[in-house]
Amino acid sequence: MTGKPGRTARGGAQTSAGDLLDLVRSGQAVTRGALQQLTGLSRATVGQRLDRLFRAGWLREGAGGPVDSPLGGRPAITLEFDGSHAVVLAADLDTRHARAALLTLTGEILAERSGALVVEDGPEVVLAGLGRWFAELLTETGHAPESVCGIGLGVPGPVDTGTGRVVQPPMMSGWDGYDIRGRLSRAFTEHTGTGTGPVPVLVDNDANLMAYGEQRTGYQDCRAFVLVKVSTGIGAGVVVDGAIYRGVDGGAGDLGHIRVGTEGLCRCGSYGCLAAVASGGAVARRLTEAGVPAASGSDVRELLAVGHPEAAALAREAGRQVGDVLATVVTLLNPGVLMIAGDLAGTPFLTGVRELLYQRALPRSTAHLDVVTARLGERAGLIGAGALVVEHLYAPERVEERLAALGV
Structure with a gap:
């Protein structure tokens, strides 16, 4: 869990021990000389502030050995965040x-x-x-x-x-x-x-947390990252410039309650929500109605894992419905990565998403888009x-x- 990329601590003598730690954690400055050069602080001030971080057990000398100093002279000892102190x-x-x-x-x-x-x-x-x-x-x-x-x-x-x-x-x-x-x-x-x-x-x-975990571990260079979780419900997490985008009061990414029709009663009390017709829960209900017992998205996942043909067909159709909505999301946010996660995140669903997404979105919106499935799985x-x-x-x-x- 490194610091957010792209942060630069400046401010001369006002640059705090926290700013120095942030620069080390992000990899922007990993020697005393580099910290001096980047912050404009004196050698003594950098030393004093680093000493506090050493005494707290948050910082330690790196195991990689000396490196060339940006200020010249003798090779410098690297610094690193000590992730073992808590x-x-x-x-x-x-x-x-x-x-x-x-x-x-x-x-x-x-x-x-x-x-x-x-x-x-x-x-x-x-x-x-x-x-x-x-x-x-x-x-x-x-x-x-x-x-x-x-x-x-x-x-x-x-x-x-x-x-x-x-x-x-x-x-x-x-x-x-x-x-x-x-x-x-x-x-x-x-x-x-x-x-x-x-x-x-x-x-x-x-x-949000799944998107944050996936973006930080596998796509740190992606400035606009969207993860869509399709399980019992449907939700999305958006990471922009390394930070979770939550909207005004935490409601950003609530894709499951976009109205896509008039059929299907949603848990929110409305009819026609995307989650009511295309979530894992919705697919489970349709399977049960067809004589294949399924109580939740996790049951659908198990059926998909063994190649159940009706589950696969319904998952693909659900993917098409979600893909239709995601065409708007992609046009609005222009992400570099669109990741599908959750119980339905398999080949049938992903195929359906791609069919409608690329059909409905302008080529300009998808020219640099990677549509992928989750890497971290349930650990994200x-x-x-x-x-x-x-x-x-x-x-x-x-x-x-x-x-x-x-x-x-």
Whole structure:
């Protein structure tokens, strides 16, 4: 989980220790001389600010050995972010299933688990279950609760990231406006017995975090990246210039509720939403009506995995319906990568998407577009959630506050 590309810390003597850490994490400056050259700070000032980062355990000398100094003279020792001084917990909720993981600060998954957690059981039950899973992951890896610097959570609904609360989520009955941050922090404390105070919790939409994880690990040079998750519902995550685009109040990317007709009752109460006719849940209903039992998008995924012909045909048709909508998305955003993820992300669905997308969108909009399937699979949301926590906690504006709290 490196820093965001393209950031340049300037500002002379006002450049903080947080700015220096950001430059090292992003790879823009990995020696003392390079930091001096890029920031305009004196050697002594750079040394003082780096010393605070060393004492906090956030920075260390690189293992790659000396490199040529941009200021000339003797070869310089490289600097690197020390991703071993803390760990991050992450969880990704689907409607009937969840995954949780313990990650390093650089995004390596140390341990994970998955199982049934049904969002309709309500936040109290689900978040208590995640707290128990977190405690088990720490015990399994031998990490102390105090080593956890933050928790990231992805949920299948729109999120006001300022408060961490979901806003009118169609698939999360009983969660609207609920204090997810506070309850998950308490659940972590209750199950681990830690007395170090509340652990920071960040909450975001699951498709946003999947897009963030995929873009950062495989497409860092892509300035406009779109991921579409098609499972029980349909949602999209958009990453522009290395940052998640959420809209005014977290509602960006809610493709599932674009009206495409008048048929099909959606969970939101409207008729004709894209999710009501082309999601994994919609395909499952059509299969059941045809005599092939399927309760959810995950059941459809299992049928597609064994090559079930009717499931494949319905998935392809769903892909065509989604592709018709994505032609507008591609024309509006002009992304370099359009990634399909979720239960239906296979050949039949992708074929349908491509058929309508390239038919309806102008050639100019798709000339430099790659339409691909997810690389990270079910881990994408976990990796994205972990990255979100790290970027939040080690952002330049927050580093000074945290160093002061550590007494450094």
